[in-house]
Amino acid sequence: MAQKELEEFDEPGLKRAIRRVWADEVAPFELRARVSAACDQFSPHATSTAARIPLMLRLRSPLYGLAAAAVILIALGLSLRYWHGPSNKSLALTLPGTLAADLVARHDSCVQLPDHHGPGFDRDDFAKIGNEMEQKLGFPVLSSNLTGSWTFHGASVCFVGNIRSAHLVFERDGKQFLSFFSLPPTAVKNSSDGAEYAEVDDRHPLAGFSTPAGFYCIVGSSTDGSLTLDQVRSMRDRLRPDVAAADTSLPFHVLAMH
Amino acid sequence: MKLSRQQFETMAVEQCDLLYRVARRLTRDSHQASDLVQETFLRALRAYETFDLQGHGIRPWLVRIMQNLHFSRSGREKRQPVLMDTVPLEHGQRGGTADPFAAQIIGWEGMDERLVRALKELPPDYQVALHLWAVEEFSYKEIADSMDVPIGTVMSRLHRARKKLGELLHDYAIEEGVIRE
Numbered sequence: 001m002a003q004k005e006l007e008e009f010d011e012p013g014l015k016r017a018i019r020r021v022w023a024d025e026v027a028p029f030e031l032r033a034r035v036s037a038a039c040d041q042f043s044p045h046a047t048s049t050a051a052r053i054p055l056m057l058r059l060r061s062p063l064y065g066l067a068a069a070a071v072i073l074i075a076l077g078l079s080l081r082y083w084h085g086p087s088n089k090s091l092a093l094t095l096p097g098t099l100a101a102d103l104v105a106r107h108d109s110c111v112q113l114p115d116h117h118g119p120g121f122d123r124d125d126f127a128k129i130g131n132e133m134e135q136k137l138g139f140p141v142l143s144s145n146l147t148g149s150w151t152f153h154g155a156s157v158c159f160v161g162n163i164r165s166a167h168l169v170f171e172r173d174g175k176q177f178l179s180f181f182s183l184p185p186t187a188v189k190n191s192s193d194g195a196e197y198a199e200v201d202d203r204h205p206l207a208g209f210s211t212p213a214g215f216y217c218i219v220g221s222s223t224d225g226s227l228t229l230d231q232v233r234s235m236r237d238r239l240r241p242d243v244a245a246a247d248t249s250l251p252f253h254v255l256a257m258h
Numbered sequence: 259m260k261l262s263r264q265q266f267e268t269m270a271v272e273q274c275d276l277l278y279r280v281a282r283r284l285t286r287d288s289h290q291a292s293d294l295v296q297e298t299f300l301r302a303l304r305a306y307e308t309f310d311l312q313g314h315g316i317r318p319w320l321v322r323i324m325q326n327l328h329f330s331r332s333g334r335e336k337r338q339p340v341l342m343d344t345v346p347l348e349h350g351q352r353g354g355t356a357d358p359f360a361a362q363i364i365g366w367e368g369m370d371e372r373l374v375r376a377l378k379e380l381p382p383d384y385q386v387a388l389h390l391w392a393v394e395e396f397s398y399k400e401i402a403d404s405m406d407v408p409i410g411t412v413m414s415r416l417h418r419a420r421k422k423l424g425e426l427l428h429d430y431a432i433e434e435g436v437i438r439e
Contacts, residue, residue, distance in 0.1 A: 014420060018392035021374050027278035031292045035274055038299045039267045109293045112331060159296075 034159045074212075093195035093210055096188060100201045102161035103181055107204065107219040110158060111177040116169040118156030129155045133166040133182070139214045141166040141182040144242045146235075149173065163187050176227045178235075179219040181208075182243075188215045198233050205229035207236040216243055266306050269316045270299065276394055280321055283385040284328045286378070294331075298324040321390070321404035376426035384419035387412055 027035075110116055120136075122128035130143030136157060143155065143166070150170045158167040166182040185191075188210050197208040197217065205228060208217030218236050220227040261269065277298055281291035301323050302309075309319060377385060383405070390396040390404060402409045 011420070014423075015392040017373055018377070018388060021377070022279065022389060023393045025275070025279045025282060027274045027295065028288075028292065031278060031295055032274055034292070034296045035271060035299050038296060038303060039271065105289065105293065109297065113297075 030162045033162055037157070037159060037164060093188060093191050093197040093208070095197060095208075098161060099187065100199065100206060102163075103179075103206060103217055103219050104201050104204045106158055106160050106165075106167065106181075107177070107179040107221060110156070110167060110169055110179065111153070111171065111221065113153070113169075115154060116156055116167075117154030121155050123154070124152065129168070133157065137164060137166055137182070137184070139182065139184050140211075140243060141214075142180045142216045142239060142243050143168060143182075144180070144239050146170055146178070150178070160187075175224055176222040177220065178227075178232075180239075181217045181219065183215045183217070185210065185212060185214050191215070196236075198229060198236075200229050205232040207233040209236065209240060211243060214243070216240075260310060263306060266309065266316075267303070270302055270320065273317055273320055276317060277320060277324060279393065280324060280386060280389060281328075283389050284324070284382050286382075294324060294328055297327055297331075301327060317394070318396070318400045318403040322406060325386070325405060372427055373423070376423050379426060380419055380422055384415050384422070387415040388419050391416055 117123055121132050126143045126145050130141045133141040133143065133155065145152065150172045153169040153171055155166065155168045158165055160167075160181060160183060163183055163186075165187075166180075168180040170178040170180075172178075191210040193210065193212050195210050197206070197210075199206055203221070203225070205220045206217055207229070208215060210216075216236075218232050218239070220232045274295065277295045278291055281294040281298075282288065285291045285294055298320060302320055305323070309316070377388070380388070386405065387401055390401045391398075396404065398409050398412050401412045405412065
């Protein structure tokens with residue numbers, strides 16, 4: 001087709017008008033952060049900034065010394081609380097802002113992927129996955145297998161809103177989907193240790209709990225409505241000790257990052 | 259021409275705004291658009307090894323990934339072009355002169371608000387074609403590559419999109435005196 005013939009179709013007035021109404025749209029900052037994180041995740045040498053800096057260099061600053069001392073005190077306090085048993089285990093937790101909607105959106109987006117395995121993470125060893133993600137994110141991760149006919153679709157670092165999270169995806173019979181999210185404790189500021197969360201948001205059952213080191217949430221969905229809040233809540237209660245075990249093994253320098 | 263991974267990432271990230279704008283046309287929702295852009299980048303990064311910088315650069319390649327992803331996500335097994343898109347335009351229509359409404363609009367100034375509303379009523383395929391043509395300054399060949407259709411279909415879509423806009427804005431254009439009755 002001759003270029004002249006193509007040019008005949010041009011109409012500068014309409015072009016200018018469309019440009020006026022559409023050209024000012026720019027990607028939101030949060031999206032840019034997500035894209036940068038995606039690039040970081042796929043980089044062949046991807047590791048977290050903290051991991052790239054040797055531990056001794058990080059400890060050279062007096063601030064790190066102070067932080068370490070504070071962490072030791074906090075850890076002692078927490079140990080005392082654990083010995084005496086948490087008194088607020090059944091406290092209800094309210095999620096801030098749009099966190100529930102962000103969790104649901106991330107779940108819906110990732111369960112559609114045929115393969116959710118992120119680069120650099122083991123494909124089937126859940127202990128390894130937990131350790132690798134903990135190293136990358138700096139907080140303990142809920143990384144457990146599910147019994148029954150659940151199929152593991154992979155673990156990856158995903159953004160929930162603008163929060164980097166560990167995300168494991170499972171599927172059963174092509175009808176039911178589950179996400180295990182692990183988020184830093186800052187995701188639910190001012191929550192009490194052991195506080196629990198459970199609700200249905202946009203037809204998705206969600207059940208979570210917080211610890212001093214993180215917030216953990218299971219999000220479910222099903223094409224036929226067969227996955228209930230009770231099922232997800234009992235799953236959360238079964239898996240909760242796995243996170244508690246990871247929590248106690250957390251090195252002090254990792255806690256200091258928060 | 260094979261790019262280094264760093265070059266590839268830099269070039270891809272520079273297209274973030276473009277992809278977001280196109281995603282808005284496809285999804286009509288800012289949150290879905292953001293998710294679509296993120297998934298497009300993930301796909302693109304996974305497919306980095308297969309990308310070869312050719313004549314038209316990275317932009318049509320990324321938009322094409324986004325289009326495929328969007329249509330596969332929205333449940334269509336395969337994008338089905340509207341039948342009328344494939345019908346060749348008659349010779350006289352190429353310049354738009356056979357259009358009883360749109361061809362007579364003599365100015366688009368001052369119609370922005372109405373234009374936004376009218377644009378929203380167009381099918382996503384038409385919106386994307388118009389957007390790539392007007393805002394991103396894609397050539398017809400680049401639009402065709404991006405949308406995985408022949409150049410003739412691109413022209414059909416642009417022509418019909420413009421005609422539809424003319425119909426939607428017809429009454430208002432008469433009121434404003436920017437159309438010849």
